[in-house]
Amino acid sequence: MTYTTKIYLPDKEKFKAYIDEIYESRCLTNNGPLVQRLEKKLEAYFGVKNLLCISNGTDALQLAYRLLEVEGEVVTTPFSFVSTTSAIVVEGLMPVFADIDMDSYNIDPENIVSVITDKTCAIAPCHVFGNACKIDAIDEIAKRYNLKVIYDASHAFDVKYKGQHILNYGDMSIISFHATKLFHTIEGAAIVIKDDVLYEKAKIVRNCGIDGPDSVAMLGVNARMNEVEAAMGLCMIDEEDIIQKERKASHEFYTRKLRGYVQLQKKNEDATQSYTYFPVVFKSEDEMNRVREALLGKDIAARQYFKPSLDTLPFVEDQNVMVKSRDISSRILVVPMHSGVEPLVSEIIIATLKEMRSPEYS
Numbered sequence: 281m282t283y284t285t286k287i288y289l290p291d292k293e294k295f296k297a298y299i300d301e302i303y304e305s306r307c308l309t310n311n312g313p314l315v316q317r318l319e320k321k322l323e324a325y326f327g328v329k330n331l332l333c334i335s336n337g338t339d340a341l342q343l344a345y346r347l348l349e350v351e352g353e354v355v356t357t358p359f360s361f362v363s364t365t366s367a368i369v370v371e372g373l374m375p376v377f378a379d380i381d382m383d384s385y386n387i388d389p390e391n392i393v394s395v396i397t398d399k400t401c402a403i404a405p406c407h408v409f410g411n412a413c414k415i416d417a418i419d420e421i422a423k424r425y426n427l428k429v430i431y432d433a434s435h436a437f438d439v440k441y442k443g444q445h446i447l448n449y450g451d452m453s454i455i456s457f458h459a460t461k462l463f464h465t466i467e468g469a470a471i472v473i474k475d476d477v478l479y480e481k482a483k484i485v486r487n488c489g490i491d492g493p494d495s496v497a498m499l500g501v502n503a504r505m506n507e508v509e510a511a512m513g514l515c516m517i518d519e520e521d522i523i524q525k526e527r528k529a530s531h532e533f534y535t536r537k538l539r540g541y542v543q544l545q546k547k548n549e550d551a552t553q554s555y556t557y558f559p560v561v562f563k564s565e566d567e568m569n570r571v572r573e574a575l576l577g578k579d580i581a582a583r584q585y586f587k588p589s590l591d592t593l594p595f596v597e598d599q600n601v602m603v604k605s606r607d608i609s610s611r612i613l614v615v616p617m618h619s620g621v622e623p624l625v626s627e628i629i630i631a632t633l634k635e636m637r638s639p640e641y642s
């Protein structure tokens with residue numbers, strides 16, 4: 281079976297050399313030398329400061345709210361992975377959804393303003409599929425209403441906005457390094473923190489609140505990355521150029537073949553193009569289902585990212601129906617960008633749509 285994502289494994293010999301280092305140092309975790317090396321490498325790669333490696337993206341989001349010590353409502357997108365919402369709920373805050381833009385699939389700044397109340401403390405957008413949000417507009421709203429901004433940049437490893445890496449924006453930005461991502465550390469993530477004092481605090485909170493051999497300074501969590509994960513990251517970073525070149529070729533192929541048949545995500549022109557995912561939106565749910573079945577018939581399992589729309593999650597309080605997010609969610613498929621399946625996937629999509637859109641089809 282060919283799935284939407286395929287896990288990339290870097291050079292085995294290089295990975296083994298890092299494992300030898302781990303056996304020599306006998307350090308497996310607790311802010312070990314490889315984690316520290318990876319943090320420095322990633323800071324240089326992204327051109328950011330105050331980057332910390334974290335156990336996973338979900339923990340990184342939770343850590344962000346914990347650090348800010350905010351209370352009340354967080355305005356967020358209904359179209360993302362579940363953790364963008366669940367982290368808010370787990371930290372005792374209330375997610376309030378602002379619907380997306382139908383072309384970019386990102387939170388629409390105009391909808392953010394309409395749900396801000398005197399209880400709103402933060403805005404939590406996601407650069408979905410690596411497509412940069414309208415960062416300037418969001419920042420302007422945050423300043424006007426005195427709100428914090430936490431960006432979920434989990435899909436945006438390869439993205440710059442107005443010349444700077446996208447992790448430079450917001451009070452904090454997080455990025456997941458889950459095994460399925462463009463860059464991964466098996467499980468893992470990073471958080472980039474604008475404020476130097478909060479950055480120092482984050483090191484303590486990430487380590488169960490411990491600030492010395494016999495001292496616990498505050499309530500913390502265990503959000504540590506381990507040394508084996510960091511070793512994987514150090515290998516992956518050396519091969520990023522190869523991975524991104526392959527994705528770019530795949531992305532360009534799909535764009536050429538499918539333009540005109542399906543809706544393609546409209547990119548933010550102030551940002552560089554991400555080649556991480558290739559989402560296609562069909563005219564109807566029926567079309568999406570027929571294409572998905574036709575692909576399955578050839579052992580290709582394209583995922584319906586993101587479903588469910590997050591306003592339908594069982595643990596969020598009832599609020600306005602996110603009509604646009606639910607609509608896109610019901611008609612979207614993210615197609616595989618690996619293993620040379622792109623020509624077959626394109627062929628199946630086009631043939632199925634031609635058949636369904638022909639006058640004989642009823």
Ligand SMILES: Cc1ncc(COP(=O)(O)O)c(C=O)c1O
Pocket residue numbers: 336337338339360361363364406432434435456457458468469
């Ligand atoms: C947009 C987004 N946010 C958060 C996460 C959570 O990251 P993790 O799986 O590392 O906890 C993911 C993971 O896939 C994601 O896609």
